[in-house]
Amino acid sequence: MKKLIGLLACIMLLGLSTVFAQSMTVTGTVTAESGDVLPGVSVSIKGTTQGTNTDVSGKYSINVKSGDVLEFSFTGMVTQFIKVKNQKVINVTLKDDRIMTDDVIVVAYGTAKKSSFTGAATSVKGDRIAAAKAESIDKALAGKISGVRVASTTGAPGSSGDIQIRGIGSITGSTAPLYVVDGVAMTNGSYGHSGQSQSILSTINPDDIESTTVLKDAAAASLYGSRAANGVVIITTKKGISGKTRFNFKANYGFSNLATKSFETMSGEAFYDYTKESYINYLLNKAGKLYNYTSADYAAAKKQVEDENWMEFKRQNGGNWRDEVYGTGTDSEIQFSVSGGTDKTKYFTSVGYKDVQGIVENRSFQRYTGLLNVNTKAKEWLKLSFKTQLAYTDLKGSRDQSDQEQGIATTSPLSLLFSMNPSEPVYNADGSLNMNAGLGKVKNLKTILKAKDEYIKTKTYRALSSFKADFDIYKGIAFSTTNSVDYVNVNAFEYWGPNSINGASMNALGNRAERRVITMSSSNVLRYNNTFDDVHNISAIAGFETQDYEFLYVNTTAKDYSTDKLDELAVGKPDNASSYKYKNFLRSFFGNVNYNYDNKYYAAFSIRSDESSKLGEDNRQGTFWSASASWRFSKEDFMKNDFIQDGKLRFSYGTNGTLPGGSYSSLGLYNFSGVYGPNSAIYLSQPENKDLGWEMSSNLNVGLDLTFLDKFSFTVEYFYKYTKDLLLNVPTSYITGFGSSIQNLGEISNQGLDIELHVNDILSSDFKWNIDLAVSTLSAKVEKLPGGKDIILGDGNLYIYSEGEDLYSFYVAKWAGVNNDTGLSQFYIDPTKPATPSNLTYKYSEAKRGNMGKAFPDFSGGLSNTFSYKGFTLDILTTFQFGGNLFDYPGYFFHHEGVRGTFNLAKDVEGNYWTPNNKDAKYPRPVASWANRPDKWSTKNIMSTDYIKLKELGLSYNIPKHIYKNFGIDNVKLNFHVSNLAYLYAATEDMELEVNLNGYRTVDTPLARTYSFGVTLDF
Amino acid sequence: MRKIFIILLSVVLFGCTDQLTQSPSNQLPASEAITSVGDLQSAVNGVYATLVNDMSYCGNFGLYADAKGGELEYLNNYGHLGPVINLQTDKNSDEAAGFFSTFYVAIYRINDIIAALKAKPLAEASTPQYKDLMGQLHAMRALYHFELLRIYCPLPAVATDMNAAKSGIVISDKTHKSNTTFTRNTLKESYDFVITEFNESLKTIGKAKSLGSLNYWAVQGLLSRVYLYLERYQDALDAAKDVITNSPYALYTIANYMESWKIEGASEVLFEVRTSDLDNAQRNSIGYYTSPDGYPEGTASASFKQFYDALPVGDVRKGVLAKEKSTDNKFEAFYCQKYKGRAGVTSPLYVNNPRVIRLSEVYYIAAEAVLKGATGGQTAAFYLNEVKKNRITGYVDMATVTIDDILADRRIELYCENARMFDLVRYKKVINHHGFANPLQPTDTRLLVSWPQRELEINKDF
Known part of the structure; x- marks a missing residue:
């Protein structure tokens, strides 16, 4: 019975033509260019599903008929074809193919030879992915495939990657592959x-x-x-x-350790000076003299800050907090x-x-x-x-x-x-934690x-x-x-x-959340593969x-x-x-x-x-x-x-x-999980959109x-x-x-x-x-x-x-830098127009936003x-x-120009803010509690x-x-x-x-x- | 053939149900959501619940008129209530978009419920409960339009032309497609709508006390407030009188005044928004803002403190302010004592029901209306004395009272209840605000919240 089935299968597989062909056995050894034997090389008869693999010593044995073409393929090697005439032994040396030009690549629902593939696809070998030592594959692809951009959402362990293939696929839809x-x-x-x-x-x-x-x-x-x-x-x-x-x-x-010198902070002495300056300017602002003050006004404000002991900490350099974090x-x-x-x-x-x-x-x-x-x-x-x-x-x-x-x-x-x-x-000096170190x-x-x-x-x-x-x-x-x-x-x-x-x-909060995803899929494919007249x-x-x-x-x-x-x-x-x-x-x-x-x-x-x-x-x-x-x-x-x-x-x-991300984006829905006081509440949670369809791209x-x-x-x-x-x-x-x-x-x-x-x-x-x-x-x-x-x-x-x-494109106000005379930040009123005096303002609220780079x-x-x-x-x-x-x-917080007393500043502000003796500084005079808020988002926060x-x-x-x-x-x-x-x-x-x-x-x-x-x- | 193939696979792999129609496990389409009066009750609760957020009575709007009216200061500007105190409610502010969305989203939920009931009427449509709930919906729709008017438009007292095009708000009384754009109605049309809706509500709304819900008495009280704003004093008095004489509510007494802040359903409260440990405005709540252990952004201003110090010793409302500091000995100042937490809750600073309208305010309204010429009630002094003798030990009735007497008592009675700035503007008084060198004029546009930038961009013809 088994024989019969085998025979039937044989007939089915090989077709009638096999009846007339003469069968024989070919053996051989497959080696790499280096001379090492290659186990696991796929040896198959082209155009059929018949095949075998080389064993641990690179040897194979296969039944063929004269005229068959043997195909030797191995990942990372150039595939070789050898036509069988009357040889009993066919030894093959496969060439290393690092670039996988004619490798078999895995494509949608099957494999294809790189040479015969008509689409755009790039393959990367596993060892290059593993070598990156990244936690997930997306992050490991950085710089290895053209058209693929990769980033990490954060540097924390296990954080997700961010990957885009050939540009930005959507504005608010998904851009993930x-x-x-x-x-x-x-x-x-x-x-x-x-x-x-x-x-x-x-x-x-x-x-x-x-x-x-x-x-x-x-x-x-x-x-x-x-x-x-x-x-x-x-x-x-x-x-x-x-x-x-x-x-x-x-x-x-x-x-x-941290890869860059990101987030260095101002030193204690510099922070003291900066804070003090911000208080002096606060007093000048309160007196309506922020833009025009005399040196006597400045001296008076300074004296008040000193006499009234506004500075609650000492001018000294403390610990290296950055290293602690x-x-x-x-x-x-x-x-x-x-x-x-x-x-x-x-x-x-x-x-x-x-x-x-x-x-x-x-x-x-x-x-x-x-x-x-x-x-x-x-x-x-x-x-x-x-x-x-x-x-x-x-x-x-x-x-x-x-x-x-x-x-x-x-x-x-x-x-x-x-x-x-x-x-x-x-x-503290006694080795205990300094519990008075916070702002x-x-x-x-x-x-x-x-x-x-x-x-x-x-x-x-x-x-x-x-x-x-x-x-x-x-x-x-x-x-x-x-x-x-x-x-x-x-x-x-x-x-x-x-x-x-x-x-x-x-008085404490504990939260346990379970997210369970079960995806079942079934894919069923009928394939047909043939060659006619050797060329079709x-x-x-x-x-x-x-x-x-x-x-x-x-x-x-x-x-x-x-x-x-x-x-x-x-x-x-x-x-x-x-x-x-x-x-x-x-x-x-x-x-x-x-x-x-x-x-x-x-x-x-x-x-x-x-x-x-x-x-x-x-x-x-x-x-x-x-x-x-x-x-x-x-x-x-x-x-x-x-x-x-x-x-x-x-x-x-x-x-x-x-497709839309949500499962029910087209339905108008009432949510049933609300509460009002001790009673349940339901409410309209989503507007109906019967016409919702696919996002379509042509390529x-x-x-x-x-x-x-x-x-x-x-x-x-x-x-x-x-x-x-x-x-x-x-x-x-x-x-x-x-x-x-x-x-x-x-x-x-x-x-x-x-x-x-x-x-x-x-x-x-x-x-x-x-x-x-x-x-x-x-x-x-x-x-x-x-x-x-x-x-x-x-x-x-x-x-x-x-x-x-x-x-x-970033949509922020345009910062015109610090005015050398007043020491305060100026902004373009209309960011599309030149920096004429009538188009500049000190008031952040007057500055229109514009497209300030991508x-x-x-x-x-x-x-x-x-x-x-x-x-x-x-x-x-x-x-x-x-x-x-x-x-x-983060730069927005740490270049706060004096308005956030509860934050230290970035290192680059140190010695680089306007004072009467430093009029070419990049950053403005600090002013504490200034309602104008010149620290708000502007091109100052846009970096190349x-x-x-x-x-x-x-x-x-x-x-x-x-x-x-x-x-x-x-x-x-x-x-x-x-x-x-x-x-x-x-x-x-x-x-x-x-x-x-x-x-x-x-x-x-x-x-x-x-x-x-x-x-x-x-x- | 293909079909057989599909069916076969579907059966084998996934059973033969139509998997292409799916609906969520915790939500239902509108047509299936409200099919009984019980569902309607839940849907009405859903509208009230919209107000339990940081941009409503429970949060920034709960202290809004106090902040702008010069009653509050911040020790540290965390950027939550501080900007309101600084009058920074410009078009990009959180309040501009937050107040707008809170009240309009609530209004839309009302519109959607009414539309759903119209499309598929309930069998119980003639029951008292159904009618009461419909009355509540109309009442809420009126109230939220009124709040939007108070926030974004000049009060009638200082408005230049009530009939000017686009001088009011957008009246929203039906459902809208999501891409609809809007233009504003006139101030007169807007206020007319508020009054029509309140009156519509009065036809069916229930009279029983109902914690956290509007009832007939609350609507009459709110309506009298609206009439007062419109300077329709006779109407104001008529409505107020109805509440004073006929409602089951009673003024707090000296004995229970302070205790009333710790409970729900206190004797004076016509309408309060219910908060709970589950649902509250958290760190943007009226309680958190007025506590040294929260964001100390709402401490008593120097001018309020000065006014408070001059109160007679026997005034129970002296308890409204107390000197406090945080558990770590910081932020020492005078804090409002109304929102220290409901008894028995886990997060006291979060769980405080904002009182939207109380009986004592209705007494003040009656007093004001009489002073302004309304007839048929008691004297103005009577109404004011009624409140004050329930506050001050050994109080001796005043024979006559002035508007300033009423405003002064409102100032302490309604402290941190979102009244002060509106009171001053109604009487075109300047506001002496600690943050500004010059007194603020009642027409100062900073006393309004700007229309949100996003709405101006969406509704080009706003």
Whole structure:
């Protein structure tokens, strides 16, 4: 019976033609250029699904017939094709392909050879991601892929990254890409405790990643339809290789400190002088003599300040408070993986542990992960894959400003630093804490940083499990089904002790919040693959997919604790209990056809139809498509030369969409969770919007790929992305009951060039030098707004959107600097007009706001240089950007010009403010309690973010094998790595210029510089 | 064929329900939200609850007229009440947008409820409870329009032309599409609307005492206040008289005056907004502003302190002010003692019901109206004496009283109850404000809150 089935399958698989062909066995060994044997190389018969892998000694054996073409492929190596004539033994040497020009890359719903792919996609190998030592993959991509901009929302451990692919996809809609892990669209986003940045992307261990592909244009991404307008990041986890069981062990230990000289404070003596000056000016102001005073007036005011003892502290330099806040953190990591298997069943399993202790006390991130990947060839025609990714993370921290709402929390590290009187020592002479060191409510920051009183602890559990089955149905026809459950549970616990700043008025507060996300998805794809007449290559897919998302939120709080010794809610009085659930559902059909003629002319077409429960009944369905073509001109006879090895022109055009973030944005709703006194209350919580639809973007891509002089690989692409029907959070009159509503209005465009250059082994010698350069330009404009009216958004109305202007434009008053005679700040009344006397004012309230520059850079990128010699490898990643600006929100507090007596000032004000003896100073005379408030937001707070930065430096050494070969160890590698090493050039000094992508510098802890040492063992 | 394929997969993977129609677990569409009079009660509660925020009676608006009227000072300007004391309520201020949104959002919720009931009438539409609730909705709509008028427009006493185009507020009495833009009505139309709505309310609203809700007596009291502002003294007296003679409310006595601040439903309170540990204005509450352990931004000004010192010894309202300092011995000053917290709550500084209208104010209104010529009531002195003898031990009735006598008693009685600046402006008196060298004229535009910048941008023809 088994034989019969086997025979049937054989017939099905090979077709009738096999009956007449003569079968034979070919064996051989596959080696690398270095001479090392290569286990795990895929050896398959081109155009069929038949294949095997090389074993641990690089040997393979396969049944073929004469005329078959054998395909040898291995990640990171150039794929080779060899036609079988009568050879019994075929030995192959695969060339190292660092730049992956003809690698197989993972793309939407399958894989593609880089050479035959008509879309825009860039792949990065897992080791380059892991090398960055970042907690999540998004942060690890910085400077490695053209067109991808990355930032960290804060420098705190476990904080989320901020990533944008090819510009800014929306104004108020999402700008985040879709993440797809092993064929499953992954739940992403921040589910952390409100007021704290946290990323569930950090549940994916970067060490488990085999490769990452970023899909940038419509041809690459439109198969993901309504979720792909902001690009797609495809993550492929590590799989097993048959043969000997391989163990890999990695350990790293590092330490970190603040990467920049950010947030240095004024010294105690300088602060004394500054404060005194602000009091003198206060008196002059009160007497109406601020602008015109005589030296006698000044002397009288000074005398009054001195006689009445206004200065409540001594003129002396106190402790180094900055060092008390920003100390040394640590970063340690252990990774262990085992992989192996037989020809039929392969597995990869890993466990990982990472522990980051932040540079601020009591901020930490710990992660425990496990991955199990099992692939088995159950039948000749059936492949099964099981995967489980487990993660548990433990984040400890406090509220931050990642929401970019105004305000600096009294207990935030930065606020603590500037709330300390710089003339006060940290400790008293007797060694006790100086509990009289604060300018405001906090007496000594050390007591708060200890965090016994106030903290947020967030534990995240994730299990991402999937099951995949591939059926070979008939020659060239296959069906695969991928089904997954992604379970994420984020448990946050926030506690404000009875003696804490925030908890005192409630006699403590405890809050436990659970956020649970369960996403189930099923993806079913029918594939067809064939070659006709040796030159017509056709592949096609048709698929059906569903995604079911459920979000549950449970929140409980207690107040009025009976003790400060315990933090559990049971210790307090029950205060609030609440829960709710969101659900949404997506149903899709999609298809794709690829055709190429003789690997010379390529064409492809994709289409996808999505229906989402997030949208109104009448507007629920959307269709997205793309068409693309490419011409591999290097294959033309007239192009045959020694200079160009490969050349391709690519063109693509298509559409993508973005769905609203909320699950029920189209419904008019009453909220049932309100209270009034002891009674329940319901209220209108959302206006109805039946017409709500997708945000639609169309995407043009023209690219040129060149491989020349054997070692240079160059790609340049021009993209133009036009997005209309924006999901715009349009400000509405409060008379309509709401301050804003989401409407499909407005249009924006993004365009630019993405350039990548890879040079492999420039010197062609033992001393190897490789270069990877990625550069992007960007122009992101507002094209159309409802009624042509400007839209002003952001907290404090920081951003203006006007037709024809840049996205992320800052909307602030224009500072004209300090008047040399009066020593006071002047502003432009009309910022578009020149600085004539009639257009300048001292009164901040008279200054109109204007568009004062944009956040995003004109061009940015990264340059990676890798040098290797005799086992040593030095990798230096430099990142750069020019043409962008940031808004220095913390700077607003710490250049307060005397009005905030409860804050110290930034170091750069010291000796640089106007006094009668220092009339050329940058900053004005301080005036205490001045209602004019010249410290308010202006161009004074807008800074250039131009920089060139040593982002990563890695040095590794492979210890010669002969030393440990006898111990059964295959490889030992030592490494040293530094991230955020130094700015080589910075337009604005002593500041972290890597801020959020919208240019908002928050009051949170900036990035750390991390030094780490590690060892890797293979055995 | 395709269909079979889909159905098969749907059945296998997700069951066969229509997953494309989803609704939230804690919210309902308007048509399903209000289907009984009980739901209507909850929806009316939802409108009251709109007022429990930092820009309403519970927070900055609760001390607004005191701050601008020169009664409050700050020891440290944390930027919450301090700017109001500095008269910084320009178009970009928190108050400009905050007061506007608080009251207009509440009004819109009323409009939406009324529209929903019109679209889908309730079976219980003729019950007293339904009628009472409808009366409350109209009363709230009138009150919130009136508050907007007091905040953004000159009081009738100082208005140049009540009929000038766009001199009033936007009357909002129906639902609107979200992209609607608005123009303002005249001051006369706006006040007429307030009176019409109050009168509409009086037709059906209940007369029973109801904690935290408006009733007939509260509406009459508020209406008499509006008439007073409009200088319609006879109407003011008629309404006030109704409350004084017929309502179940009683003036505080010397014995229970101070205690009244610690409880809900005190004998004089016609309408108060209910706060609780669950729902309050937290650090932007009237209690937090007037405590040395909160933001000490609302301490007694020197001029108020001077006035207070001159009060007779036997006046129980001497207890309204006390010298306090914070638990860490800072911010020593004189603080208002009305909002020290309701008895038995967890967060006393947060939980204080703002009194929107009290019986004693109605007595003052009656007194003023009589002085201004209204007839049919007692003498002005009678009404004022009634209050004062319930405040001052050994009080001897005055034979005649003046407007200044009434204003002076209002000054202490309604301290930190959002009255002072309006009182001074109504009588076109200058305000001697400690923060300004020259007295503030009653027509000074800084005594108004500017229209919010965002609304001016959205409503080009505002």
